[in-house]
Each structure stands twice: as C-alpha cells, then as structure tokens.
Amino acid sequence: MASIRVRPETGLLLLDFTWRGHRFREHTALPDTPANRKRLQKVLDRIEAEIAAGTFDYQRTFGKPLPAALQAQEAFSIRAAAVPAAAAAAHSAPTFAEFAETWFREAQVSWRRSYIITQRGVLDKYLLPHFGSKAVGSITKADVLAFRAALCTAPARAAGSTLSNRRINAIMKPLRQILNEAADRFEFTSAFRNIKPLKVRRSDVMPFTLEEVQRILHTVRPDWRAYFVVRFFTGMRTGEVHGLKWRWVDFERRLILVRESIVLGEEDDLKTEGSMRDIAMNQMVYDALQQLRQRAPRDAVYVFANRAGQPIDNKNFMARVWYPLLRHLGLTPRRPYQMRHTAATLWLAAGESPEWIARQLGHSSTEMLFRVYSRYVPNLTRQDGSAFERLLRQHLDVPLSPVWAGEGAR
Numbered sequence: 253m254a255s256i257r258v259r260p261e262t263g264l265l266l267l268d269f270t271w272r273g274h275r276f277r278e279h280t281a282l283p284d285t286p287a288n289r290k291r292l293q294k295v296l297d298r299i300e301a302e303i304a305a306g307t308f309d310y311q312r313t314f315g316k317p318l319p320a321a322l323q324a325q326e327a328f329s330i331r332a333a334a335v336p337a338a339a340a341a342a343h344s345a346p347t348f349a350e351f352a353e354t355w356f357r358e359a360q361v362s363w364r365r366s367y368i369i370t371q372r373g374v375l376d377k378y379l380l381p382h383f384g385s386k387a388v389g390s391i392t393k394a395d396v397l398a399f400r401a402a403l404c405t406a407p408a409r410a411a412g413s414t415l416s417n418r419r420i421n422a423i424m425k426p427l428r429q430i431l432n433e434a435a436d437r438f439e440f441t442s443a444f445r446n447i448k449p450l451k452v453r454r455s456d457v458m459p460f461t462l463e464e465v466q467r468i469l470h471t472v473r474p475d476w477r478a479y480f481v482v483r484f485f486t487g488m489r490t491g492e493v494h495g496l497k498w499r500w501v502d503f504e505r506r507l508i509l510v511r512e513s514i515v516l517g518e519e520d521d522l523k524t525e526g527s528m529r530d531i532a533m534n535q536m537v538y539d540a541l542q543q544l545r546q547r548a549p550r551d552a553v554y555v556f557a558n559r560a561g562q563p564i565d566n567k568n569f570m571a572r573v574w575y576p577l578l579r580h581l582g583l584t585p586r587r588p589y590q591m592r593h594t595a596a597t598l599w600l601a602a603g604e605s606p607e608w609i610a611r612q613l614g615h616s617s618t619e620m621l622f623r624v625y626s627r628y629v630p631n632l633t634r635q636d637g638s639a640f641e642r643l644l645r646q647h648l649d650v651p652l653s654p655v656w657a658g659e660g661a662r
Contacts, residue, residue, distance in 0.1 A: 254300050254441075256292050258284045265292055270439045271303055271310070278314060300445060345438040348391065348430070349384035355430050366515040371426055378403070378423050379430075388434040393443045396431075400424060400450075417450040424449070457624055458586045459594040460484070467581055476573060478540040479556050479564075482508075483588070486531050487595035487613045489523065490588060491515050494563045496555045498548070501541055506533045510614065514563045527614040596625050 254269035259279065265288055267278040282288040302308035310318045345351070352375060360368050382399055383391060403420045407413070415423075428444045435442035460468070465484050472480055483493055491513035500509040508531040513522050522528055533541070544555065554563050566588075574588050592613070599609045606618045615621060 254296050255436075256289055256296060265289065267292060267296055267299070269296065269299060269303075270441065271308060273439070275439050300441070303441065304445070345387055345389035345434060345440070347384065348386050348388045349380055351388045351434050352379065352384075352430050355433055359429075364515070364521050365518070366520055369516060370422075374423050374426055379427055383427075388431070389438055389440045391431060391443045393445065393447065396424075396427070396443050396447060399427075400447075416452075418452045421449045421452065456586075457593045457597075458584065458590050459597040460583075460590065462598065464581075464583060465594065468577065468583075471581060472573075472577060478544045480591070481536055481540040482556075483591040484594055485534055485537050485598075487592050487599075488531065489513070489527075489592060489614075490566055491520070492522070492527070494554075494556060494566065495519060497553055498545065498555055501545070501555060503538070503542065503545075506538055507531065508533060508537075517563075517565065522614075524614065524616070526616040529611060529614050531612055593625070596621065600625055 254267070257266050257268050257277075258264070259266055263284055265280050265282045265284055267276070267280070269276055269278075280292065282292065299308060299313065302313075346354075356371065356375060360371075363371070382402075383395075386395075400420060403415055403423060406415050408415050408419070428447075431444050432442045434440075469477060469480055469484075479493070482488065482496075486493075486508060488496070488508070488510065492510050495512040495514035496508065496510075497512065500511050502509060510522065510527060510529050510531060513520050513527075541555070548555075549561075552561060554561065556564050558564060570588060575585060578585055596609060596613060599612070600606075600621075606621055610616075610618045610621050613621070
C-alpha cells in the first residue's frame with residue numbers, strides 16, 4: 253500500500269509505493285511537516301491513479317530514468333508488461349481466510365472483549381464465506397464494491413428490513429483493514445483504494461422532557477424507581493449502570509465512581525479512557541441510592557441486580573420493563589440510551605458548564621456535547637440572543653436619538 257514515510261536519519265519525507273511488482277522509495281528534500289505531507293499526498297494520489305489506469309510514467313514523474321535494474325522490464329512486450337501486479341501477488345500471497353486469521357490474532361491483543369466478539373462475528377458471518385478461498389492479492393475493487401452492494405440487500409434482524417449503512421460500514425471496516433495490511437506486507441495495491449464509507453444519518457437524539465421524566469418516575473414500579481433516577485440524572489451508559497458496584501458508590505463525597513462496565517452479559521473494560529470518571533450525585537440520586545442501600549443485602553455486590561444478585565440483563569429489562577412502560581404512558585418508543593441524552597440536555601438547560609457536563613458524561617472534550625445536543629439548548633434555556641438583549645437593556649442607558657440613527661451621524 254502506498255504511503256508517505258520519514259527517513260529516520262534525516263527526518264525528510266519519502267514516497268513508498270509499488271509498481272509492476274517492484275517497491276519504490278523515492279526520497280525528497282522536504283522536512284516532515286503537515287503542509288509537506290499534504291503536498292506529497294496529492295502527488296501520491298496521482299501516482300496511484302495513474303498506476304491503476306496503466307498510464308504511469310516513472311521518468312516523467314520523477315525527472316530521471318528508471319533504475320538500470322528495472323529498465324529491461326520496461327522493454328518487455330506489452331502483453332507481459334500489462335500483467336497486473338494484483339495477479340502476480342495472487343500467486344505469492346495467502347488466501348483471504350489465512351491472512352484474515354493472522355490479522356485477527358495479531359490485532360485482538362489491543363481490543364476489548366466485546367470488540368473481539370463483534371469482529372469475530374463479522375469475519376465468520378460475512379467476510380470469510382464471501383472472500384475466504386480467494387487469494388488476498390487477487391481481490392479487486394470491483395469485488396469489494398459488489399460485496400458491499402450485496403450487503404445493502406441483506407436482511408436485518410427486524411422483519412422486512414435490510415442492513416443499515418452504519419452496520420454495512422462496520423462490516424466493511426475489518427475488510428478494509430485486512431486488505432490494506434495485506435497490501436502493505438505483500439506489496440500490491442489494495443482493492444480498497446478510494447472507497448469511502450456509506451453516508452450515515454446522524455443518530456436521533458430523543459431526550460425526555462422533565463414532565464415525561466416525572467410521569468415515568470411516578471408510574472414505574474417502586475423497586476425500579478432508583479434505577480431510573482440514576483439513569484435520568486447521572487448520564488451513565490447502560491453498561492456502566494448495570495456494572496455499578498456498591499464499592500464504587502462514595503456516599504461521603506457524594507460521588508459515583510465509574511470504573512467497570514457490563515458488556516454482553518460480562519464484566520468488561522470501560523468504553524474509552526475518558527469513561528473512567530467520578531460523577532457528582534445530586535440530592536435525588538443520593539437519596540435514591542441511600543434508600544436502596546438500606547434495603548439491599550449487606551453482602552450485595554451490584555447496586556442494581558436481579559433476584560440472584562447478578563447484574564441486570566439489558567434485553568430482559570427492555571422487553572419486560574422499558575418498552576411496556578413507554579406504551580403504558582403513551583410515550584414515543586425509544587432506546588433506554590435516551591435517558592443518557594436526557595441527562596445531558598437537562599444539564600445544559602440548567603446552565604451547567606459544558607466542560608463539567610462533558611466530564612460527567614465521560615467525553616474527552618466538549619466537541620461531541622455541542623455537536624449532539626446544541627440544537628436542544630435554545631428551546632430549553634432561551635439561549636437564542638434574548639439573554640444578550642436583556643443584558644444591554646439592564647446595563648446600557650444610551651437613547652437611540654435621531655442623531656445616532658439619521659443623517660447627523662455623519
């Protein structure tokens with residue numbers, strides 16, 4: 253796979269690409285800066301496009317003749333010279349199934365348990381049945397596009413539906429990584445060149461209003477009320493709530509320490525590094541957990557547990573508690589994750605600092621906060637310019653006389 257690299261001894265950039273089965277490393281006099289990388293990337297994109305079209309001219313591109321060791325190859329017949337590099341790679345590279353297993357074995361050491369499970373599922377269900385027997389170097393761009401087109405018509409879990417663009421992109425991601433890594437190791441052009449992900453519609457954010465939250469808390473069974481209070485007013489993710497242990501509830505400092513998670517029914521690492529955080533308990537959350545602690549067995553491990561003392565099963569919760577409750581109240585069906593969105597929008601509506609809100613949610617910055625929730629703020633807080641107008645009226649006593657507004661201003 254073509255790339256821009258840095259020569260360690262000099263710190264200067266070089267182009268690294270493969271043409272007609274030979275690897276070229278063309279050195280430049282450019283230091284490693286973002287601007288120079290951007291400049292060279294345009295050159296590299298043009299080279300790759302010309303190689304793919306069969307029009308690449310080494311001498312014209314680099315202003316020097318082809319290396320002597322390769323000039324004889326240039327004199328070969330058109331038929332021999334036209335053999336695609338991918339066809340040559342097909343004889344030396346392993347099958348897709350063989351290399352995919354190597355890639356999976358090497359990559360999984362850096363993945364969370366849940367991600368290992370999902371990637372293994374994609375390999376076994378989609379990629380290996382389709383590409384497994386093919387030589388990894390013989391897979392073409394047309395093969396990849398045909399596979400993606402087939403996915404667009406594949407049935408999804410819901411009856412009568414097909415795979416979403418988001419799901420298709422998730423399936424294509426390991427395929428891209430496998431082909432790109434194989435191309436880099438066996439020196440052929442990756443079939444994933446210039447294939448962009450399908451466009452994904454922004455996830456719907458459907459937070460509950462305060463009135464809806466109140467109706468839910470008044471209606472839900474008493475043994476579930478504390479669970480809903482924590483989810484609505486802490487912004488914790490589903491796995492974080494289900495994995496919360498009493499050891500991580502600090503009543504003295506009024507903090508919930510997010511340290512563990514339940515994913516696919518088992519304890520797992522948190523979603524991101526920033527997910528490890530301390531959430532401040534408001535009075536409602538504090539009181540709800542205090543009452544729950546008093547009723548819980550002294551040896552209870554999990555804050556929210558089933559009768560056997562084990563973490564709540566999310567599928568069971570949705571089927572037997574969540575969706576029946578929404579239907580009973582006549583509320584629009586939505587995922588339980590919307591309780592996290594509700595906490596975020598209510599914090600914003602209350603005028604809390606965006607940096608504080610981001611920390612409570614486990615975001616590394618406020619970027620996602622504003623991107624996802626900003627459209628709700630004007631409706632909730634009237635932060636639409638009216639506050640600035642009130643400020644001017646309260647502190648500026650300057651009449652707009654005709655001298656200001658008319659000809660006299662000149």
